């Protein structure tokens with residue numbers, strides 16, 4: 370029998386979150402961002418689950434786009450980092466992938482190719498990772514025309530650096546820079562918003578938004594959890610209690626004896642650890658859930674197990690399943706206790722944890 374440690378993936382919740390993104394983006398459309406193995410949820414299954422709703426997908430690199438094809442999904446796919454080698458151009462043409470072009474060397478590759486894929490031109494509006502400065506955009510567009518790729522330009526993209534923080538005005542500033550930079554090409558499409566920008570009041574959506582983390586039910590916004598934004602957890606990470614014992618005052622648990630009982634404490638050992646991607650930095654007091662009760666971690670997370678205080682769950686016994694995050698404990702809360710963000714936790718679940726697909730709107734497992 371395999372260990373009962375699993376990540377349950379609810380495809381109904383995924384579609385619920387995508388539809389919320391669409392409502393917030395309207396009248397713009399939303400391309401579903403499913404890079405990093407669908408933020409740890411399984412890119413093939415996520416692509417299939419969203420195929421009837423989403424008109425377009427976005428991923429970081431070619432390998433991820435090819436995985437979508439392997440899943441039998443033939444939607445347009447945008448490569449957010451574009452081509453990593455000259456040889457990628459032909460594959461993108463052949464597979465119908467759309468490429469973001471952010472650097473001059475990628476223009477050279479398009480120049481050398483016989484056929485060209487659909488191109489999105491990346492504009493650097495302040496984040497300073499990728500993209501052409503607004504001041505050189507006219508030259509880039511002229512070059513694309515010269516090499517015969519002008520016809521294949523779909524539009525412009527940019528990316529926000531601070532949209533998670535509603536108290537800052539940097540996103541307004543980047544939006545202004547973007548709008549002004551592309552004003553000479555009114556017929557081309559524009560795309561700027563990540564998940565966080567969907568929740569900024571008065572943020573223009575342009576033609577396409579690019580929701581990622583919100584599709585999976587985790588929060589893109591500082592100080593809010595996914596459920597507080599109307600999102601539903603897609604992944605429920607659960608593992609069984611494998612041992613239950615009572616510690617006497619003065620007794621400790623786990624490596625470093627980092628937690629010591631002050632009073633008699635009923636505690637449990639759960640079969641999950643950092644070898645599964647549960648964060649080692651989630652310390653004492655990080656929430657979990659068992660049998661309808663909120664409980665807390667105690668002591669250090671080990672590779673294959675962790676300890677919980679069962680004071681709040683007196684009925685819990687070996688074999689019971691503990692939710693580490695999901696419907697009852699948001700991944701955002703766990704991330705906060707671990708000093709990180711939901712993105713890192715969801716993408717960090719390792720291959721040791723089987724993903725189990727189910728549609729909570731439908732009793733049949735997928």
Ligand SMILES: *Cc1c(COP(=O)(O)O)cnc(C)c1O
Nearest residue numbers: 402449528563564579580581582
């Ligand atoms: C990852 C990514 C997104 C999605 O970001 P979220 O914060 O997950 O919504 C959008 N655009 C680009 C360019 C990205 O790299």
